[in-house]
Amino acid sequence: MKILRPCLVVTAFLLSVCCLLYPAVVTAAAQALFPRQADGSLIEVGGKPVGSTLVGQTFDRPMEHLEYFWGRPSGASVDDATKVLVSGGSNYGPLNTSLADEVKQRVEMLRATGVTGTVPIDLVTKSASGLDPHLSVAAAEIQIPRVARARGLREDELRALVAEHTEGSTLGFLGEPRVNVLALNLALDGKKKVDPVVSPSAAAFAPPSSSAAASASAAPSATP
Numbered sequence: 001m002k003i004l005r006p007c008l009v010v011t012a013f014l015l016s017v018c019c020l021l022y023p024a025v026v027t028a029a030a031q032a033l034f035p036r037q038a039d040g041s042l043i044e045v046g047g048k049p050v051g052s053t054l055v056g057q058t059f060d061r062p063m064e065h066l067e068y069f070w071g072r073p074s075g076a077s078v079d080d081a082t083k084v085l086v087s088g089g090s091n092y093g094p095l096n097t098s099l100a101d102e103v104k105q106r107v108e109m110l111r112a113t114g115v116t117g118t119v120p121i122d123l124v125t126k127s128a129s130g131l132d133p134h135l136s137v138a139a140a141e142i143q144i145p146r147v148a149r150a151r152g153l154r155e156d157e158l159r160a161l162v163a164e165h166t167e168g169s170t171l172g173f174l175g176e177p178r179v180n181v182l183a184l185n186l187a188l189d190g191k192k193k194v195d196p197v198v199s200p201s202a203a204a205f206a207p208p209s210s211s212a213a214a215s216a217s218a219a220p221s222a223t224p
Contacts, residue, residue: 043182051182056133058085063109063202067150067194069143071181072122073106075130087129109205113146134178137166150197151188161187 030038041053051057056071077086092099106124120139122132144158165184169175199205 043186045186050186052133053180053183054131054133055085055182056127056131057182057185060207061202061205063112063199063205064196066113066146066197066199068185068188069135069140069147069179069181070123071135072132073102073124073126075126085131087131105205110142112201112205113199115142115146117142133180133182134167135181137162137177137179140166140179140181140184147188151192151194153192157191161191 027038036042042049043051043053056074057068058074058076059065059068059070062070075088077088078084079086092102103124107119110119110123120136120142122136123139123142140162141159144155144162147153148155148158162179162184165187166177166179168177
């Protein structure tokens with residue numbers, strides 16, 4: 001009993017502090033100081049959440065949405081049982097032929113939309129999480145001619161929009177300037193909303209048909 005009682009007291013104390021007091025204090029502080037970030041950095045349109053600044057848009061069939069800026073390719077998948085988006089990369093090594101084939105197909109897809117010159121690496125490779133919400137400025141600007149044609153807008157208008165949604169390096173020195181794709185596409189819809197614009201060569205770049213792929217091929221989450 002001499003040993004049991006102190007153990008029970010310590011266990012009850014740690015449970016109270018670690019499982020009740022600490023989470024309550026952290027949650028209250030977060031809601032008081034950073035309410036938007038604590039709630040997931042959600043973006044709302046018309047009072048309804050349409051996405052988060054922390055989660056990238058997934059375009060399973062990007063050639064069927066020429067009117068939007070495309071984000072980084074995603075390695076995330078949807079769990080069949082729960083319909084929850086599962087983060088994860090492909091884990092392909094640099095010498096894996098599947099990785100080379102994926103990158104080659106993405107480059108060909110961009111070329112089919114009129115992209116010339118060097119293709120920014122973040123447009124053809126997946127991020128580690130598969131949910132990267134940002135693009136480099138170069139990766140956004142190289143898509144401007146395509147989006148301008150699809151939307152019937154001037155390229156200089158879109159360059160100004162990209163510049164407006166370009167975030168600087170964190171604290172002025174961490175990372176590179178970047179563009180949040182969801183915020184940019186929402187601004188596009190606010191400027192001029194159009195019906196989906198499908199490329200004539202969309203079928204050549206469609207993913208393998210399956211019920212999961214078909215259900216995920218709808219318009220991007222930026223569309224309210």
